[in-house]
Amino acid sequence: GEDVEQSLFLSVREGDSSVINCTYTDSSSTYLYWYKQEPGAGLQLLTYIFSNMDMKQDQRLTVLLNKKDKHLSLRIADTQTGDSAIYFCAARAIYNQGGKLIFGQGTELSVKP
Amino acid sequence: ETGVTQTPRHLVMGMTNKKSLKCEQHLGHNAMYWYKQSAKKPLELMFVYSLEERVENNSVPSRFSPECPNSSHLFLHLHTLQPEDSALYLCASSQGGGLAGANVLTFGAGSRLTVL
Numbered sequence: 001g002e003d004v005e006q007s008l009f010l011s012v013r014e015g016d017s018s019v020i021n022c023t024y025t026d027s028s029s030t031y032l033y034w035y036k037q038e039p040g041a042g043l044q045l046l047t048y049i050f051s052n053m054d055m056k057q058d059q060r061l062t063v064l065l066n067k068k069d070k071h072l073s074l075r076i077a078d079t080q081t082g083d084s085a086i087y088f089c090a091a092r093a094i095y096n097q098g099g100k101l102i103f104g105q106g107t108e109l110s111v112k113p
Numbered sequence: 114e115t116g117v118t119q120t121p122r123h124l125v126m127g128m129t130n131k132k133s134l135k136c137e138q139h140l141g142h143n144a145m146y147w148y149k150q151s152a153k154k155p156l157e158l159m160f161v162y163s164l165e166e167r168v169e170n171n172s173v174p175s176r177f178s179p180e181c182p183n184s185s186h187l188f189l190h191l192h193t194l195q196p197e198d199s200a201l202y203l204c205a206s207s208q209g210g211g212l213a214g215a216n217v218l219t220f221g222a223g224s225r226l227t228v229l
Binding site: 004008031033035040041042043044045048050088092099100101102103104105106 | 115117119153154155156158161169203205215216217218219220221222223
C-alpha cells in the first residue's frame with residue numbers, strides 16, 4: 001500500500017524560507033495535500049495539488065511535485081513565528097486503497113526569532 | 114472554528130470504564146471519519162462512514178465501536194481500553210467521500226484521550 005514519509009523536525013530563523021519535504025510510494029496518487037496542525041488543534045488544509053501539475057503557488061506557499069521521484073515539497077517564504085506547527089503531507093490514490101488519504105508522520109517546524 | 118466540533122476535548126478514563134466521543138459537523142458533508150493520532154506516527158484511519166453507512170474499518174479492535182446515526186453526527190464508543198489507546202482522536206468530514214475529486218477533509222480539534 002501507499003507509504004508517505006517525512007522528516008520529523010525542521011528549524012529555521014524568522015524571515016528565512018522553509019522547505020518541508022515528503023516522499024510517497026504509490027505512483028498512481030492523484031492528489032497530494034499539505035495540512036497544518038497548530039498546538040491543541042486539528043489539521044487544517046493548507047493546499048493540495050493534482051498530479052498533472054508540477055507547481056502550485058498560493059501567497060507565501062509554493063508546492064512542488066516531482067512525479068518521477070514521487071517527491072512533494074512545501075516552501076514557506078518569509079517564515080514567521082506563527083508558522084511554527086506540525087505539517088502533514090498526504091497522498092490519495094483514487095484507484096488504490098479505496099481512494100483514502102494516507103498521511104505521513106508530520107514535520108514539526110520550529111521558527112526561531 | 115472549522116465546522117467540525119468534537120466533545121469532550123479531554124477525557125481520562127480507567128481501563129474498565131465505558132465512555133463515548135462525539136463529533137458533529139455543520140458543513141452539509143456526507144462522509145465522516147475517525148482518525149487516531151499518536152506522537153511521531155502517521156495518522157491512522159480507523160473508520161469511514163459515507164451516507165451513514167460504514168465503508169471502512171481498518172482492523173480496529175472491537176473495544177472501539179463507531180456509530181453514525183445521521184450524516185451530521187458521529188460517535189466513537191469506548192470500552193475496556195488499554196493504556197496504549199491513549200492518543201488524540203480526530204474526527205473529519207468531507208463532501209463526496211467517493212473516488213472523484215480531491216475529497217478535502219475538514220478536521221475537528223480532536224479529543225485527547227488518556228487511559229490509566
